[in-house]
Amino acid sequence: MSADSRLLPSYADLSIASPAERRSFNALVDALRDAQEAVTRSRPSESAARRAAALLSEAAELLGEGVPDSEQLAGRLWDEPGRAQALAPPLYIDDVDGTSARGRVTFSRFHAGVRTVHGGALPLVFDEIMGRLATTSGKPFARTAHLTIDYRAGVPVDTEVEVFARVKRVEGRKLFLSSELCLDGTVLTECQGLWVQIREDPR
Ligand SMILES: CCCCCCCCCCCCCC(=O)SCCNC(=O)CCNC(=O)[C@H](O)C(C)(C)COP(=O)(O)OP(=O)(O)OC[C@H]1O[C@@H](n2cnc3c(N)ncnc32)[C@H](O)[C@@H]1OP(=O)(O)O
Structure with missing residues (x-):
């Protein structure tokens, strides 16, 4: 199997995450969408903007450097609305x-x-x-x-x-x-x- 075909979408991917993992990951992506929307709609004070930026940076740090794209869930939960991708x-x-x-x-x-x-x-x-x-x-x-x-x-x-x-x-x-x-x-x-x-x- 070539490196490229290993990364092609497959409905076999539906089993890459347990139901609990899907739920928690979907909730994370929903929170990301909420954050994108809240930032867009906001006109925060300087201190609120700095605090919100620090919280978002803390979340990114908590998630770490990530896994190879062949193991990621974002965009690969085919049967979920938006495939668990905030794009x-x-x-x-x-x-x-x-x-x-x-x-x-x-x-x-x-x-x-x-x-x-x-x-x-x-x-x-x-x-x-x-x-x-x-x-x-x-x-x-x-x-x-x-x-x-x-x-x-x-x-x-x-x-x-x-x-x-x-x-x-x-x-x-x-x-x-x-x-x-x-x-x-x-x-x-x-x-x-x-x-x-x-x-x-x-x-
Ligand atoms: C499975 C489980 C998944 C389930 C859920 C999935 C949900 C996913 C949802 C998200 C989905 C996101 C999806 C994404 O966003 S996919 C990402 C965006 N797309 C790309 O990156 C594609 C980039 N391009 C390529 O890879 C190749 O060029 C492709 C594969 C497209 C063709 O290269 P290949 O070497 O294979 O073919 P060929 O060059 O011999 O051409 C073959 C025929 O096609 C004709 N042709 C080619 N190009 C054009 C053109 N531009 N206009 C008009 N005609 C064109 C060509 O004239 C010829 O016709 P004919 O002479 O035979 O009559």
Whole structure:
């Protein structure tokens, strides 16, 4: 097994953590998201900012230097909202089968640009739902090759929006997908994506 393939996602990873370890790690990532949001929303006094910085540094120190990425939990708890990774807002995937997926997500001010959601934050959610759809139902692992985004209307923060995705067609190793983010039936942002299933011997 090559070093690269050892690090590829696998549903076997679902057993990498015990239920108790998953719960405690998810709680840690939730607290990290809360801290990101609290810092974004705050305008602290100098002393409060220094104290909060010291507490956050203390937490980082407590966690130490970490483990190799083949052993980390962040981003690898596939069936948890947001995969236990604070990069994107947690995406709740309610349905996914071989051809379509449906989920919900709420962006907060941490992911805002000017009042509405940052244009660079929206692809995180499209990549997540289409990446899940591209690799689910026993399909070989695929990587994002191309994304095109159309920003039709601003996406509000602190508001739950729906996300839909579907496989449009498959040509050999290439999967063409589309996705949209909707509020009350109106498409706010849409995305076309190409995923390419990686070769047996990844280069
Ligand atoms: C499994 C358990 C996991 C479950 C949960 C997972 C959830 C995950 C959620 C998170 C998910 C996060 C997911 C992420 O974020 S993945 C991270 C972001 N993506 C990457 O880093 C990918 C980087 N690129 C590559 O690795 C390679 O270029 C790939 C693998 C994509 C192709 O290199 P490879 O050497 O294999 O293929 P090829 O070059 O022979 O090309 C093959 C065909 O594809 C066509 N082509 C290629 N590129 C493009 C392009 N840009 N536009 C249009 N077409 C393109 C090409 O013309 C050819 O077509 P044809 O001539 O045959 O017709």
